Amino acid sequence: MANMHSDALVFFGATGDLAYKKIFPALQAMVKRGTLNVPVIGVAKAGWGLEQLKARAKDSLEKHGGLDEAAWEKLSSLLRYVDGDYADPATFAELRKQLGDARAPAHYLAIPPSMFETVVKQLGACHCSSGGRMIVEKPFGHDLASAQALNKILLSEFPESAIFRIDHYLAKEPVHNMVSFRFSNTFLEPLWNRTYIESVQITMAEDFGIQGRGAFYDQTGAIRDVIQNHMFQVLCNLAMEPPSDHDSEAIRNEKVKVLKSITTIRPEDVIRGQFKGYLQEPGVKAGSDVETFAALRLEIKSWRWSGVPFYIRAGKELPVTCLEVMARLRKPPATNFNPDTGPQNYVRFRISPEMAVAMSVSVTSPKDASKRSAVEMVARRHPKPDAMEAYERVLTDAMAGDPTLFARQDYVEEAWRIVDPILAKEDPVEVYEPGTWGPEDEKLTPPGGWDDPAAKESEEAGVVIE
Numbered sequence: 001m002a003n004m005h006s007d008a009l010v011f012f013g014a015t016g017d018l019a020y021k022k023i024f025p026a027l028q029a030m031v032k033r034g035t036l037n038v039p040v041i042g043v044a045k046a047g048w049g050l051e052q053l054k055a056r057a058k059d060s061l062e063k064h065g066g067l068d069e070a071a072w073e074k075l076s077s078l079l080r081y082v083d084g085d086y087a088d089p090a091t092f093a094e095l096r097k098q099l100g101d102a103r104a105p106a107h108y109l110a111i112p113p114s115m116f117e118t119v120v121k122q123l124g125a126c127h128c129s130s131g132g133r134m135i136v137e138k139p140f141g142h143d144l145a146s147a148q149a150l151n152k153i154l155l156s157e158f159p160e161s162a163i164f165r166i167d168h169y170l171a172k173e174p175v176h177n178m179v180s181f182r183f184s185n186t187f188l189e190p191l192w193n194r195t196y197i198e199s200v201q202i203t204m205a206e207d208f209g210i211q212g213r214g215a216f217y218d219q220t221g222a223i224r225d226v227i228q229n230h231m232f233q234v235l236c237n238l239a240m241e242p243p244s245d246h247d248s249e250a251i252r253n254e255k256v257k258v259l260k261s262i263t264t265i266r267p268e269d270v271i272r273g274q275f276k277g278y279l280q281e282p283g284v285k286a287g288s289d290v291e292t293f294a295a296l297r298l299e300i301k302s303w304r305w306s307g308v309p310f311y312i313r314a315g316k317e318l319p320v321t322c323l324e325v326m327a328r329l330r331k332p333p334a335t336n337f338n339p340d341t342g343p344q345n346y347v348r349f350r351i352s353p354e355m356a357v358a359m360s361v362s363v364t365s366p367k368d369a370s371k372r373s374a375v376e377m378v379a380r381r382h383p384k385p386d387a388m389e390a391y392e393r394v395l396t397d398a399m400a401g402d403p404t405l406f407a408r409q410d411y412v413e414e415a416w417r418i419v420d421p422i423l424a425k426e427d428p429v430e431v432y433e434p435g436t437w438g439p440e441d442e443k444l445t446p447p448g449g450w451d452d453p454a455a456k457e458s459e460e461a462g463v464v465i466e
C-alpha cells in the first residue's frame with residue numbers, strides 16, 4: 001500500500017482561497033503532465049453544486065497561470081463536488097458514494113486546523129481513511145503542545161507513513177539545489193564548518209503586506225508563519241550532514257538531527273517588529289501585538305557547527321521580495337606580507353525570485369596594488385519553462401506515496417520545541433516603517449552586519465556563469 005498510487009484525490013476547502021490560488025492551477029499542471037488521471041472530489045460547505053465549483057476552478061486558472069483548454073477539459077471531467085457540513089455524517093456518506101471503487105484515496109485538508117479533528121474522525125467513521133493518505137497544510141499546530149495533539153488525532157486514523165505534512169518550500173528546486181551543491185562540490189565541503197565559516201544569515205523578505213489575510217495572520221505572526229517551517233527547512237539543508245542514502249528516511253533523519261542539536265531559542269535572542277499600518281488591516285485585532293517581522297539568532301550545537309551563529313530574519317513590507325542565504329567565511333590572517341587581507345569571502349545562495357549561487361573572492365585592487373577588493377562569481381539558473389510549481393510537486397509526490405518532501409512527526413515537534421519559548425511574546429513588537437528592514441538590535445546583528453540582498457543582485461558581477 002505504501003507505494004500504491006492514490007486512486008482519488010479528495011480536497012477539503014474546495015471553495016477556499018488556497019484552492020483558488022494554488023490547488024486548481026496545480027491540478028491543471030498535473031493533468032497536462034499526465035500525472036493526474038483519477039477523480040478529484042472537492043468538499044466544502046458553500047451551498048454550491050458541481051457546476052459552480054467548475055466555474056470557480058476555471059476562473060482560478062484564468063487568473064493564476066492561464067487556462068489550457070485541453071487540460072481544463074480533462075480536469076473538468078475528473079472533478080466531483082460534495083457540499084455539506086464537516087460535522088455532518090451525511091456529508092461523508094456522500095463522499096463515500098462519490099469515491100465509488102476507490103480504495104486508496106488521498107485526502108487533502110486545505111482547511112483551518114481547528115477543523116482537522118472533525119474531518120479526520122468523520123473519515124474514519126465513513127471508512128474513507130483505511131488504505132488512504134492524509135495530506136495536511138501548514139500551519140501544523142500553533143505550538144509544541146498543539147502540534148503533538150494534532151499528530152495524535154491524525155495518527156488515530158492514519159499511520160505515519162500515510163501522513164504528508166506539506167511545507168511547500170521543500171518542493172522548491174533552489175532549496176534542493178543547496179543540498180546537491182554542498183555534497184557535489186569537493187571544494188566547498190571542507191570549508192563548510194565551524195573552522196572556516198564565521199556566521200550564516202538567512203533572509204526571507206517580502207515587499208508586500210498580509211494581502212487581506214488579517215484574520216489568519218493575526219493568529220499566526222512571522223515566527224509561526226514562515227520561520228518555524230520554511231526557514232527551518234532552508235536551515236536544515238544548509239547544516240545537515242550527508243545522508244547515508246537517497247531514500248526519504250535517510251534524508252529526513254539528517255534534518256531531524258540538525259533540529260535536535262539546536263538549543264531552544266531564548267526570548268533575548270529574538271526581536272519582533274510590526275509594520276506601521278498593520279493594525280488597520282481587516283481582521284486584525286485592535287492593539288494586536290503580532291509580529292510581521294522577526295530576526296533571531298540560534299546555535300547548532302553539533303561537531304560541525306558549534307560556535308557559529310546562525311541568524312534568520314523574515315518579514316512583510318520589507319524593501320524587496322527575496323530569499324537569500326549568506327555564509328561569511330573567516331578572514332585570512334593579516335601578515336607582514338599581506339597586512340590588508342581585504343573583504344571577507346562569502347558563499348551566497350539566492351533561492352528566490354531567481355536561483356543563483358555566488359562566491360566572493362578577494363583580488364588585488366585594480367586601483368591600488370597594495371589593496372584588495374571583492375569580486376563576486378555568480379552562477380545563475382533561469383527556471384525551466386516547464387518546471388514544476390511547488391504545489392504541483394507536493395501533490396504529485398503525495399499521490400505517488402513519496403514522503404521525502406514532507407515533514408515527519410518528529411521533525412515538526414522538534415521545530416516547535418525550538419521556538420516554543422519565544423511564542424510567549426515577552427517583549428512588545430517594535431513598529432517599523434513599510435519599505436525598511438524592520439527593527440534592528442545590535443545583539444542580534446550578524447558580525448559585519450546584515451547583508452543587503454537587493455544591493456547584491458544589482459551589483460555588477462565579476463564573473464557570471466549563466
Ligand code: BG6
Binds near residue numbers: 225352
Ligand atoms: C506561506 C506564508 O506559507 O508562504 C505566506 O503563509 C508567505 O505568508 C508564503 O508569503 C511565501 O511563499 P512563497 O512560495 O511565495 O515564497
